[in-house]
Structure formats: C-alpha cells, structure tokens
Amino acid sequence: MGAALRAAGRSAVITGAASGLGAAAAHRLAAEGAQVVIADLDGERAAAMARQIDPSGMRVLGLVCDIAQDEDNERMVREAEAFFSAPIDIFVANAGMGFSGSLLDASSAQIRRTVETNVTGSLLSAQAALRSMVKGPSSCLIFTGSLQSVLARPERSAYTASKHAIVGMVKALALELGPRGVRVNAVAPTATDTPFLRAQWVATGQDVASRLQAAQQSLPLGRLPDPEDYAQAVLFLASEHAKSITGHTLMLDCGASAGRM
Numbered sequence: 001m002g003a004a005l006r007a008a009g010r011s012a013v014i015t016g017a018a019s020g021l022g023a024a025a026a027h028r029l030a031a032e033g034a035q036v037v038i039a040d041l042d043g044e045r046a047a048a049m050a051r052q053i054d055p056s057g058m059r060v061l062g063l064v065c066d067i068a069q070d071e072d073n074e075r076m077v078r079e080a081e082a083f084f085s086a087p088i089d090i091f092v093a094n095a096g097m098g099f100s101g102s103l104l105d106a107s108s109a110q111i112r113r114t115v116e117t118n119v120t121g122s123l124l125s126a127q128a129a130l131r132s133m134v135k136g137p138s139s140c141l142i143f144t145g146s147l148q149s150v151l152a153r154p155e156r157s158a159y160t161a162s163k164h165a166i167v168g169m170v171k172a173l174a175l176e177l178g179p180r181g182v183r184v185n186a187v188a189p190t191a192t193d194t195p196f197l198r199a200q201w202v203a204t205g206q207d208v209a210s211r212l213q214a215a216q217q218s219l220p221l222g223r224l225p226d227p228e229d230y231a232q233a234v235l236f237l238a239s240e241h242a243k244s245i246t247g248h249t250l251m252l253d254c255g256a257s258a259g260r261m
Contacts, residue, residue, distance in 0.1 A: 006239050008033030011084040013076065015067055015125055016095030018045035020194055021144065024227030025092055025234045027053055030060055032235060034090065037080040039065035041095070067095045067121035073128035081132055089139040090238045091129035093122045096144060096162075103157045111158045118162035123169065130182065138181045140238045143170060145188030147253050163188075167249050174247030183246040187233045190253035191215060193224040220255030 012029045016022045018040035030036045030053050038053075040046035043064025050062030061083045065076040080088055099106075099114040126141055133139035145166040152160045166186055173184040191197060193212070201211045216223050233252055236242055251257050 006032045006235060010034040010090055010238070011086055011088055012090035012092065013037040013039060013080050013088050013129060014092040014094055015039045015065060018042050018049050020196055021189070021192065021227050021230045022092070022094040023049050024231040025094065026060065028231035028235050029090070030054060035084055036060045037083060038062040039076050041066055067125040068116050070124060073125045077128045077132050087135040088129050088132040089136050091126065091133060092142045092234055093126050094144040095121060095125070099159050100155050102155050106158065114158040115162050119165045122166065130177070133182055134180050141173065141182055141184045142234055142237050143186040145186040145249055147188060147190040147256055149186070149188045149249060150251070150257050170249055171247050178246055185237045185245060186249040187230060187237065188249050188251050188253070189225050189230055190256045191224060192230065193226045220258065223254055225252050225254055
C-alpha cells in the first residue's frame with residue numbers, strides 16, 4: 001500500500017474549511033482515505049468545496065457552522081456523527097479570523113469578535129467535538145495557531161493574544177485528555193502563499209511580485225509555506241506516526257520563529 005491511505009477508515013471534521021488551509025487539509029485527508037466533514041461560516045462554499053473534493057457526496061459533507069455559537073457546534077457534531085455512522089476521531093479547529101490595527105484605534109466590537117472567534121470559538125467547537133471523540137479508543141484534536149502564537153508583531157495585539165491562547169489550550173487539554181485517549185496538538189503557520197494573501201496585497205495597492213519576494217527573503221528557507229504544507233502537517237499529527245506526540249505546537253514557518261535573520 002505504501003504511503004497511501006494513511007487516514008483510511010478515519011472520520012475527520014475541519015472547521016473553516018471552505019477555502020485556504022482548511023480546504024487543503026480536507027483534500028489531503030480525503031485523498032488519504034478519511035471521511036470528512038467541512039464546516040464553515042459560509043455553508044454554500046462549504047457544500048461547494050465538499051462537492052469539488054467528492055462529487056459522489058458519499059465521503060465528504062459540507063455544512064454551515066458558526067463556531068462561536070453553541071447550537072451550531074452541537075448541530076455540527078450531530079450531523080457529522082450521522083454522516084460517519086461513528087464518532088469523530090479527528091477534529092481540526094481551524095476556523096478563525098485575523099485583525100490588524102492599533103489597539104488605540106480598534107473598536108470594542110473588533111476586539112471582542114477576534115477573541116470570541118479565535119479563543120472562545122475554538123474552545124466551544126472543540127468541546128462539542130470532544131463529547132464525540134472520547135467515545136472512541138483514540139482520537140486527535142488539532143488547533144490552527146500562527147507564528148503569532150509564539151512571537152508578536154506591532155498592531156496585532158488582539159490577534160496575537162488570541163493565537164498565544166492556542167498554545168495554552170494545547171498544553172492544558174493534552175494533560176486533561178491524554179488519559180482519555182485524545183492527543184492534542186497545533187499547527188502554527190506563518191503567512192502562507194495562498195490566493196487570499198495575494199488578493200490582500202492587490203487590495204492594498206501592493207505589487208504582488210515584489211511583496212512575495214520580500215516575504216520569502218525574510219525567512220531562513222527563502223520561501224513561504226503553502227496550503228499543502230499545512231495539510232501534510234495535519235495529516236502527520238493525525239496519523240499513527242505521531243502517536244507519541246501531544247501538547248505540541250508544530251511551527252510551520254520556514255524558520256521564522258528561530259530568531260531574526
């Protein structure tokens with residue numbers, strides 16, 4: 001069989017997976033044999049991504065979910081269990097939002113929304129999923145962190161605080177859930193080369209080629225990670241190859257967190 005079907009027979013739910021990193025993880029886990037539920041605030045895009053990955057509709061399901069809402073998380077888990085006819089054994093808490101700007105200029109609504117999504121939403125969605133995950137003999141909870149989980153940038157205070165919290169969640173939950181057969185880890189990427197990132201540069205009037213070159217040159221490996229790098233990291237942490245790894249934040253940053261160049 002070789003390296004193929006490394007997730008055969010597994011059941012995975014990924015939040016924020018209608019596009020970007022979450023979509024890449026959904027593609028990879030499905031390609032490796034898992035059944036996958038794509039949950040996203042944009043239910044139409046989630047359903048479209050599910051159809052793109054699996055036109056048959058038998059192995060990938062898309063549904064709407066606002067991770068900051070208890071009822072949405074509970075419904076997500078019910079629908080996932082019904083789709084799998086089994087408990088969830090891989091949950092990727094990927095949904096989140098960015099926010100940049102001076103704290104002095106930020107509104108309370110912007111600050112609250114950032115924290116409610118990235119911290120409270122991550123915890124609430126994980127809580128709902130864990131009620132299913134502990135029914136099985138072993139399972140894996142993976143959060144999406146950021147380079148700002150371990151470092152800071154100016155004008156990113158709310159976002160940095162929310163992503164630092166991910167590291168704490170991982171450590172605390174690894175201790176809490178290890179005896180129940182659940183491993184808990186995080187993947188923490190730096191800025192990733194995606195169409196969304198390039199569109200942001202265009203929207204702010206920046207030259208994409210020069211901005212990309214500058215970003216690449218700022219990293220020791222001379223490149224930005226791409227969505228497939230994230231997907232492979234998720235696959236590794238969810239697999240038997242990582243059976244002794246828990247409480248860990250895997251930096252996917254091409255060396256950025258090692259120090260300044």
